[in-house]
Amino acid sequence: MKCDYCGNEAFYYQRYSNKHICKECFKKDIERRVKKVLGRKIIKNNVKIGIGISGGKDSLVMAHILKKLFKHIPNAKLICFFVDEGIKDxxxxxxxxxxxxxxxxxxxxxxxxxxxxxGYTLDEIVKNNYLKELNIGKPCSFCGVVRRYLLNKYALKERCDYLAIGHNLDDFCQTIIMNYIEGNIKNIIQFGKEIDDDKFVKRIKPLKLIPEDEVKIYADINKIEYQKDPCPYSSISYRHKIKEIIKILEEEKPGIKFSILKGYEKLLKYIEFKEDIKKCKICSYPCSGEICKVCLWLKKLEQLNKINKN
Structure with a gap:
């Protein structure tokens, strides 16, 4: 089968576009979509981008493409942040x-x-049953909030203009559907709105238009070595179940993931909502209450630690 773009030998059939693609055209297509998401506003001179990097395919592919796109941009700087949660092995x-x-x-x-x-690894938080004491259902709920907090903290320290997160199209769809199902209207709106605050580094999500399976193909084509084993805590998450549901829908109707994202973005245009952003009294980072979640949790952990010592 020939590539629908250049006529060379194709290696991949893209079901949602009904096109056969060769390796070189596939790479160009992925990079073109990333470039489209970023635009001239971000790909410019004198910009500094922090990259949240985990060792998985998404973050490494994102870092690889960003390095390629900014290679010849004058005074552009990239710095990677790796959060070690303390999950054994x-x-x-x-x-x-x-x-x-x-x-x-x-x-x-x-x-x-x-x-x-x-003061704790995630393993210690789980082992000591602190999640129950903090009224948190799953390890992912605690980990996700703390990870985002720390990435923002260090991106601020490094004076980054943007913080790149490796969320692919599947991740976007999962978050959208999860919030719809749970009726989290506030979360639905906040997910698509950007916080404007000097203590919050603006997020960019370069892989927004790339399905997860194509991220993997891109990684393999470019011989990017990455961690293949999933986080041991991820299989018990609610997100994992939603992921399987969307996978079934995509198999029955190719392109449904793009439809979910486009529909959500159209909906946001009709919603006028501006939350009153406050400053955490402890860390001064933006939050919705008097004290942010992380600082509240840390205060509670400190109290639990004192009780256990006594």
């Missing part, structure tokens, strides 16, 4: 891939550890 493996990738691509790397920042 899993994070040690991820760290190996991240350090190897950054070394090969000559990217600056900053390693941020849960243990150093909050």
């Amino acid at each position: 899993f994070r040690e493996t991820a760290k190996f891939y991240v350090e190897d990738f950054c070394k090969k691509n000559k990217l600056k790397l900053k390693i941020i550890k849960f243990k150093d920042e909050i």
Whole structure:
């Protein structure tokens, strides 16, 4: 079968576009979509971008493409942030891939550890049954909030203009559907709105228009080595179940993921909502209450630690 773009031998059939594509055209198509998401507003001179990097295919592919796009942009700087949550074996493996990738691509790397920042590893939080004490259902709920907090903290320290997050099209769809199902109207709106505050680094999501399976193909074509094993806590998450549902829908109707995203973005245009952003009394980062979630949790953990010692 011939490539629908250049006529060379195709290796991949893209069901949602009904096109056969060769390897080179596939790479160009992925990079073109990333460039489209970023636009001239971000791909410009004198910009500094922090990259949240985990060792998985999404973040490494994102970092690879960003390095390629900014290679010849004057005074553009990239710095990678790796958050080590302290998940036994899993994070040690991820760290190996991240350090190897950054070394090969000559990217600056900053390693941020849960243990150093909050006094506990995620394993310790789970093992000591602190999630129940904090009224948190799943490890992912705690981990996600703390990770975002720490990435923002260090992106601010490094004076980054943007913080790149490796969310692909599937991730977007999962978040949208989860919020719809749970009736989290506030979350639905906030997910698509940008916080404008000097203590919050603006997020960019370069892989927004790339399905997860195509991220994997891109990684394999470019021989990007990444951690393949999923986080041991992810299989028990609600998101994992939603992921399987969307996968079934996509198989029955190719392109449904793009429809979910486009429909959501159209909906946002009709919603006028501006939340009164406050400053956390402890860390001064933006939040909806008097004290942000992370600082509340840290205060509670400190109290639990004192009780356990006594």
